[in-house]
Amino acid sequence: MKSEFQSQYSTKVMEHFMNPQNVGQIEDPSGVGDVGNPTCGDIMRLFIKVEDGVITDAKFMTFGCGAAIATSSMVTEMVKGKTVEEALEISNRTVTEALGGLPKVKMHCSVLSEQALKSAINDYYERQDKPSPVNIPEDEHEQCDLYDSDEEE
Numbered sequence: 001m002k003s004e005f006q007s008q009y010s011t012k013v014m015e016h017f018m019n020p021q022n023v024g025q026i027e028d029p030s031g032v033g034d035v036g037n038p039t040c041g042d043i044m045r046l047f048i049k050v051e052d053g054v055i056t057d058a059k060f061m062t063f064g065c066g067a068a069i070a071t072s073s074m075v076t077e078m079v080k081g082k083t084v085e086e087a088l089e090i091s092n093r094t095v096t097e098a099l100g101g102l103p104k105v106k107m108h109c110s111v112l113s114e115q116a117l118k119s120a121i122n123d124y125y126e127r128q129d130k131p132s133p134v135n136i137p138e139d140e141h142e143q144c145d146l147y148d149s150d151e152e153e
């Protein structure tokens, strides 16, 4: 039976929080993304391995809340098998949807996973001396404010 606190979270969020997938690091990664949430101090590092333009592996290390861990776990699952270009289309919204939603106050946590993925892909392009198509907002806090707003969907 779910506790009062657990009932705020979908079954999928709880599964990924209790049993996160792809925790750890990749030896010899193709790209690494490091991001932090300036509001809560949570940090996330995401590794990708790319072969022939396809992400064959992804791992993460997250020092953060349950929502941050669940979204990290889900995003690493979602990117595997996708081309780098396809992976760039993953947003915090798509990750959250795949998790069956997050409480509104925790939406900012999912921004971290999108930023970590974009940062890792950006690093992948930089390592190859290729122009990066990745657009990472400089101030991630703005993103948090965006999702902390009172605006209903």
Ligand code: FES
Binding pocket: 037, 040, 041, 042, 064, 065, 066, 067, 068, 108, 109, 110, 112
């Ligand atoms: S409270 Fe910091 S990422 Fe969730």
